[in-house]
Every structure is written in structure tokens, then in C-alpha cells.
Amino acid sequence: MPIAFESIATLSQALKNGEVSSRQLVEQAVARIDSLNPQLNAVVCLEAEQALANADQADARRAKGEHSPLLGIPMLHKDIFCTQGMRTTCASKMLADFVPPYDATVVQKLKDAGMINLGKCNMDEFAMGSSNETSVFGACKNPWDVTRVPGGSSGGSAVAVASGMVPFATGTDTGGSIRQPAALCGITGLKPTYGRVSRYGMIAFASSMDQAGPMAHSAQDCALVLNAMAGHDPLDSTCDNTPVPNYHQTLDHPIAGLRIGVPKEFFSSHLNTEVATAIDAAICELERAGATVKEVSLPSTDLAVSTYYVIAPAEASANLSRYDGVRYGYRCEAPSDLQDLYFRSRTEGFGAEVKRRILVGTFTLSAASYDQYFMKAQQVRRLITQEYDSVLNEVDVIAGPAAPNTAFALNDTSKSITDMYMEDVFTIGANLAGLPAISLPAGLVNGLPVGLQLIGQRFGEAQLLNVAHQFQSRTDWHTRRPTLEAVR
């Protein structure tokens, strides 16, 4: 059976029925990656042989009567997760040859659930970017239009799923890095509540906002995988020990009476009018499903961008100090002394955007600017969080666009640095407040996908997935596929 674009649920059933083997799934995935990747550049590391060996083991387990839903399903990891024995680069020259001696908790958990990891996905360098153009491996292309960006930073993961290479890939989201590429590539991506999924082994960008999540075709698939990804980890002090519900079990709950809040600030001048129309239509669909919709206000929406771009680079500036050319990672040629080793290794090893953010973060933390910038941003962060919390006291979920535009052109030099930062205006709030949020396909504008974003209450992933699944039961946007020439 051809597996491209099939859901995890379908593949799992086929495996259970013996219609297909895990080895066949992996072989097909590898073949599709081989044929599409030269064009899309979504996958930066492919370990086919190891994956096939693991697939054979999964098939053996199936043969012995094991039927866990993820057993034998092929997948890819964003190249930000440490994978034992498999090169992990964060799309940086700094880690071009780094082979971790341990697995991230997320990697371990999905391995334990029986998923077959094929390799690693392209991304923005150290997850810093909204276009996947800051990768040392070069830009990844949007399968809907290869002259356009897939979004970022989890661009490779979004493209791998959207182009049917694998049914699922991991992503991470610090300011929208799962939701924005999911929106731009027409797939479903969930950023869980901060602390729902362990950060251990996930290379840090901004520690107080980084969160791993699933990227797949549907909310149903995201639910299946989140069941395995989420949960307490004694190796991450910020990982919550609230029990993990079965996200799959509540997908079919009716959403009649659901209270949806639509923030008027999300429909501001930043938002492309055609995207706005598509989002309006999607919200109407939820209303038809029985939800009540009301306008709410998040006045600090624009302020969130300023707040985020102080806090995230500040945390990153410290998080990236460990890349010093001493214990691992890039070291410059023939350093004359210790300072030369530091300066050249870091200046040569990091790309422009990473250095830009380290610079800003170092500045806002310095003694002379701390109160004015960093501390102020942390205070505003609390106010923004309170704003979200008070809205979420009145409504169950907040709905709006995931991104202000559809996929934009590669190498668009007309966009300034700060224009680029404004791409995250709708997604950043959930990261600052630590709330769960999902992006799901909600229309096409000029042949390019649009993403509807739903933001939920803390640990309200089950509700978000339920609402998204109900939407997907009534619409077919999530089943639309790009028409790539290479697609067979």
C-alpha cells in the first residue's frame, strides 16, 4: 500500500491487520525522502539502515502480538533533539560534527513507544528564525511552492510531514516555531503547555519558553503521539508532574457550548486580509459545530513581540556560551591563545542571526541595561500572562490566525530584521504565558495554506485537540496536499 500522506491511525491499523510491515513503511519513507529531499532540503540526516533494523524489530514485536498504536511507525526528529550516536547539529556549523552520547527524553520516549526514527530535520540555526533560512544546511523549501519558505524554526519537520515523507515529526516551539511552519505548510502542530513535555536533551534556545510538540497531518495523530511524548521527567526541573490524560479518548467529545474568544488585536493591520477571511470562515465553522464565539481583547499583543525579543535572546546568550570550542563542537584552526580560541571559534561557528541575538541578549543582561530591558520585560511578561489568564477565565479557547501571512518568498530582502520578528506576533503570547496552542489547516489563499490557531488553558491540550479534531471532522483542509512534481 502507498503510505505517503496516510495518517498514523490508518498506518497503525494496517500494521495491526498485517496489510503492511514496518519495514515496508520505512522503505517507502526512505525512498520518498530520497526522491523529494534534493528539492525540499527538509531532511539533514538520514540513517536508513538503522531505521530498517529497528523496523524489523518492530515487526517482530507485532508478530508476537504487541499492538501499541505507534509501534513501527516511521518518523523524523527536528535536529535540535539529541539522538545517541546520530549526528545532532541544531543546523549550526558549531555542531556540524556533534554526535551526542545520549538521547533526549522525547527521543527515548518515542523510541520506547516503538516509533522508528529515520533521521533529522532541517531547522533554523539554534531554532532562531521564522523561515528556516538561517540553517547551515541552507533553506528548506515549502512543498506548496518551492520558491517560498516553509516557516521556522521547525521548517524541515513541517515540510517532511506536508510532503508525505513521514506521517509525523517532532518540533519545538519557543515563539511559534511549531505553529507558524505548520500553518505555512498546511499541517497540524501543537505546542503543549510549558512543562508538559521534557526539555532534557533538547538543545536550549530560550529555556523559559522552549517546548517540544508533535507535527502531523491531523489533531488525531498529534493526540496519539502526545500521549507518548508528554509526562514528568526527573531530569528536567521545570517538567510538570500533572498526570497525562489519554488525549485520544476525548477527541470525539462534542463541542457544543464551547466558549471561543477571538481577540480583536489579532485582526489588526499586521494581518493579511485574505488570511483574515479564511480565519473568519474557520471560526464560523466552529460556531456551526455548536461553539459560542465572542470578541475578547489582548491589548498587549504587539507588546508581546518586544517582550519576547528581550527575554529569548537574553536566555539564549547564556545558553549558547557553552559553545566555546573546548569540549565539543567547532574549534577554529590553530588558536594562538585562549582568547583567540574563544573569539574565532564562536565568530566562525555561529551564523549571523544567532550572533545578532547573542549580541542583543548580552546587551540587555549587562549591568547598565538589566533594569531597563531585561527586568522590565520580565515584568511585562507577567502582565501579558495575566491578560491571557483573565481572558481564559471567560472563554475556553482563544482562536485566531497562527501567522499574519501565508508563506513568503525565499531570500526576501525587503523584509527587515524587525519585520521578520513581527511574523511571530500571534504565536509569541502563548510562549510568554506558557499556554498550550495548536495550529491547524483552515484554508488556502492563492494556493497556500492558512493556519487557524487555538490557544487553550494551562494543561488544556486535551481540549485543544478535541476542538481541532471536531473542526477536522467537519472540514477537509487538513487532507489537502501540495502538488509537487516529484510526488509519486
Add this chain to the structure above:
Amino acid sequence: MHWEMVMGLEVHLQLATHSKIFSSSSTQFGAEVNTHTNPLDMALPGTLPVLNHEAVTLAIVFGLGIGAEIGKISRFDRKNYFYPDLPKGYQISQFFEPIVKEGIFDVPLEDGSTFPVRILRAHLEEDAGKSVHDAIPAHTGIDLNRAGTPLLEVVTEPDFRTSEQVIAYLKALHALVTYLGISDGNMSEGSMRCDVNISLRPMGESAYGTRTELKNINSFRFIERAIHVESQRQQDLLEAGHTVTQETRLFDPDRDETRAMRSKEVANDYRYFPDPDLLPIVIDDATIENIRASLPELPVAKRLRYTEELGLSNYDANLLTQERATAEFFEIVAETSENPKSAANWVLGDVSAALNKEGISMSDATLSAIDVATLIARIDDNTLSSKMAKDVFDALWQGETDVDSIIDRKGLKQVSDSGALEVIINALISENTAQVEQYRVADEGKQKKLIGFFVGQAMKASKGQANPQLLNQLLKEKLG
């Protein structure tokens, strides 16, 4: 001009945990290079810190030990700087909200008075690794075994005016932390390291002068010397009309000088900010009270008890309480022998001398306190003369046990049986009639000399085992 020295101290104590503060690697000293390491200690990408419970408990124990306020909510912050033995490029420390806040530590002085030192704060932090400069030619080698060892940094106000005060404080602090069992206090292994902030000002002036920081001095002797050398250097500068530069300096004991540290030359901005990987440490009252209830008796309380209840001098009480092992040894001896003064004399005398001779500390000695107590009891019950007691002590020190069997084996029993002594005395009187006659007519001075003669003869006859006091008394009776 007369100058006044002003000093404040920062002491880093390695806490006596089994594992590191944020990882499960061993903290044991002296392991093979880079073996006490985990991914976190190497700062591998994606690793995260998880706080060791015991480090928190030991910090609270210290805070209660000096009567300081415990921070009910404390936090960890990142201190950012680059150094090859600092793997993350930042040190996790407590800058904004330390776990131990202000307290006053009463340092005992030899004369029995105390010198109050204001403790500003004590905070938890992680140690750095070790830079080894002489292992590989032209290179510095990095060993991360020590990286992440829990430290408690104890910071004082600038309350010190003399190096004697500094040493007294450090000795008292050492005694306190070893009592409390929160650190082994082993200075040669770096378990207790001291930075001295030192400045001079004209006597009578209230404003502080510019200070320098003397880093990582790890013996009492060097601290005294470093302070002397650095204050002299500052004085020379000031008297020549120069100014002191605020900087970090190293004491070089070989050249007997201090010099600016090259690695600290570049101005730094540590960019402290709360570590987002760690959450607030919240300590409730019940935890504090439980820890308080488990605290041992502290040196200050012991000293008071030794002088007031046991009648010891301040001097002896002070010496006995400097190390917990010594105090505990003394207490067993004193209680078992029921003779605290003798116990103090033995512990500070023969026992200390024997320890010094072998260069070991009380906690390493195998000598039994019960044996020493029995020894004292045998002196007190006249079984042993003080000379015999020294022989028995030597045997005990050599590893023999049980005082009474040593006495038996060596035939050291003092003859205190007046019947046996009378036999000897009667024999002496009949053999030395001339001396007996002389005695009877002699004046008091001469009589004393003659008694000495008879005691000597009787001792000889008893092979040294006669109880000298009893002998004296019997001789006087018989001769008089």
C-alpha cells in the same frame, strides 16, 4: 601616618554531599581525570540541572548553626563568564536571593572573649573544574571532576582589622562546619578556600579605601602571610602617593608576593539573571524546625559548658572545641573518668603531642577514649604513678588495649598496700641506723633531704612501684 587594615572574607566551603549539586556524579576527591562526570558536568547540549536535596539541607544547617535567617524562598542565578574550566560559560549561583541571609557569628578569642563577625549572606553555588597547567606541554588541561561540586559561599561584612581576627574567624568557621558535618573542611584538598578583600585607610577615617581581592588562599599560614604582604604593598603605594587599583590578586608563597591575575584583567560584566532552568527553592517552617532539632551541640555552647560546668579554663575550652572529634573524645574521657580537668590535661597534653608527632588528626586516631579515661581513673585510685601512666599511655598509643591488662602485663601496679610498704621501711630503718639517728636530731630542712634519701631507697627496693605519697607519709610516721 598610621594605617588601618579593613578586611572582608569570602569563604567557599565544599559541602559534604555524595553527588554534585546539579548532577548525580560523585564528588569524591582525587579520582582519575574526567571520570566523575555526567553529560551535565560537560555541559553537553540539552542537559539540565536538578538540585541535590542534601546540598539544600546542609546550607540550612549552616544557617541555623550561625543563627542566621533562612531564606524561605531562594533562587538560582546565572553568573556569566568564559573560562575553560567553567563548562557552561556561566556558573549557577545565588545572586539575588541567597538561601542564608544575615547572621552574627561570635568568634572566640584566646582570652575567652568573643569577636562578633557579621555574616552578610551564605549562598549555594557550583564549583568549577580544574585547569591543570603542568600536565601537557604548552597546553592547559581541563579536568571536570570538581565541576559542579556544591559550594556554600559565606560572605562577611568588612569587619576584620587584623590578620589574627581573620585567622580566629577561619578557625572558628572550620570548627563550626566540621562540627555540623556539612564540610570536611580539608583545606589542602580545597574543601575550604578563602578570598580576602583588603584595603587600607588612615586610622580614624570612616570611608573605605580601594580594595584588592586575594583569591583562593588555602592554608592558615599563607593567609596570614598574604595579608601581611598585600597590606605592606598597599601601604607602600599609598605612602608613595600612588593609588591602589581594584583588582584580583594571587599570593605566590614561593616569591612571597602578590600579583594581579592575568585572567581577571579584562573587565567583566557577569550579567547575573535568574536561571530559567531552575525554580524557586521554597523552605517551609517545618523543614527548618526538623533540621534545627537535629543539630549537634555547637562549639559556642560547648565552650560555655566546659568552663561553667566542668571548671575548665577559657583557654582549654577553646582548644578542646576547635575540632569536633577532639571535643567528642574529650567528653567521653571526662565523663568516664569523672575527672574533667585531668581529661583536659591528657587530651591537650599527651594525646595532642602524640597526634602532632604522627601528623594526624583526632578523627584519624585509633586511640580509645575509654582507655584514656581508665588510665586517669587508675591514677586517681593510686594504682598508677604519673610516670607509670605515661608508660601505659605509650602502650595504648602503640595499639595495645585495655589499661588494666597493660598494667598487669608490665607489672606496673603501684604498691599502695601500707603493710607491704612497712616491711620495706622497717628493713630500711634497721639497715640505715646512722641516717635514722641523724633524722631524729635534724632541723626541718635536713629532715626533708633525709626523707628524700629514704624514699629513693624504698623506691629502689620496690622496683619503682611504691606509691610515693603513701611512702612519704609512712616514713614520716616511722622516723618521727
Add this chain to the structure above:
Amino acid sequence: MTQASTVKDVAALARLTISEHDIENVTAEFNQTLALFDALQSVDTHGVAPMVNPCTANQPLRTDNVTTLVEREELMKNAPSKEENYFLVPRVID
């Protein structure tokens, strides 16, 4: 406006070099980014506690047990320069 010299100093704190060729551009971008932060100054944050992390739990505490997760050889496998089990850097003089 932050001056180029300040930007260079900040870069040095982070052990980054900005070439003479790039400094003008980098300084302009730096100021552009700082301008984005101006909006924060108008917010009244009087009495608002800084928010460090969205997680509201307290720090969990680990039992003081020793374990070795990964052996030294594996941990040091990625080292760019090592000898006699030390990581090597050019000789540092204190």
C-alpha cells in the same frame, strides 16, 4: 543610539568579533532591534514581580545518589583536542 564601540564591547563580552567591514551594519541592526523594545518603557510595571518561568511549581529536589549515566570515553568523544584524558586549550597563565 548605541555607538559602534559599545556594540563591539558587548560582542567581546560574548566572545564574538565584529569585523570593521560589518560593524556599521551590525550597529544599525542592533539599534533597530533596541527600538523595538522602546514600547516596553511606556508600560507601568510598578510593583509587578518579574516572571522568570511560567511554571508555578517549586524546585524539585533530587536524592543525593551517585550514578554514572555515560562513560568518560563516550562523553569526551566529541572533544576537538584532548590528551591524557584532559580537554586541551592553549596554555592559560593566571
